């Protein structure tokens with residue numbers, strides 16, 4: 061079925077009310093919010109909607125909808141100025157949630173490791189290939205923080221090691237570690253969709269028996285690993301630093317990412333008391349902090 065959409069500009073204060081109005085009073089099938097200025101909002105919690113100061117609201121209708129009626133309702137709404145700017149567009153029918161798949165290609169990280177979309181052919185069948193479908197979870201390798209972690213993992217000797225992937229998302233780092241020879245990985249994530257995506261991807265790669273997945277409240281206590289990776293954000297990395305450091309065995313290694321380059325010095329201070337830190341590695345505006353626990 062083709063669709064028709066109307067896009068109008070709003071603010072963080074009135075965007076949600078306009079979205080509700082489009083759905084409740086004008087018959088929109090969905091209302092979505094788009095940053096009008098391309099300002100990044102990093103990782104909302106599951107179920108949380110964070111809006112930008114300058115937000116576009118998009119109402120989606122089926123192609124038969126009477127857009128004159130919709131416009132009339134909008135013009136008479138106290139939420140919207142009478143001379144508001146809008147754009148109406150016809151959309152082709154697509155699987156929108158999966159649209160990003162078109163641009164997801166096999167990518168190499170470090171020397172040995174390839175991340176390949178599960179629906180494409182692996183270009184180097186003899187390489188260490190991770191077949192991935194992130195589903196609705198974060199982690200395809202295209203984000204600099206993921207690529208920094210993948211390259212770091214590729215540079216480690218993981219054979220026979222135990223790994224903890226804190227904030228596992230699609231399971232990309234956990235599965236890469238297993239394919240690089242790790243004996244066992246524990247993946248932890250606050251998002252049940254991430255746990256599901258990690259489980260599906262582990263199965264796809266034939267490593268489910270070596271990957272244990274937990275929501276944080278269920279994670280085993282008193283575990284330690286040879287290698288810990290945590291690609292979350294500066295806030296949780298600061299807050300959870302005592303926990304994350306305690307997960308690293310003496311003699312083990314840690315890599316954290318999800319940190320902006322300008323936050324690196326500050327975040328490092330939360331880890332430098334227990335780990336000998338390597339030089340920070342940056343890519344675009346992001347970076348990786350890694351270290352060794354004596």
Ligand SMILES: C[S@@+](CC[C@H](N)C(=O)[O-])C[C@H]1O[C@@H](n2cnc3c(N)ncnc32)[C@H](O)[C@@H]1O
Pocket residue numbers: 197198199200201205206209226227228229230231232233248249250251254276291292293296318
């Ligand atoms: C940036 S993604 C990283 C995904 C994947 N590991 C990668 O490197 O691409 C961060 C993941 O951490 C999870 N996360 C955020 N805060 C967390 C917390 N406090 N405990 C566990 N997981 C968390 C998010 O749900 C998300 O799946």
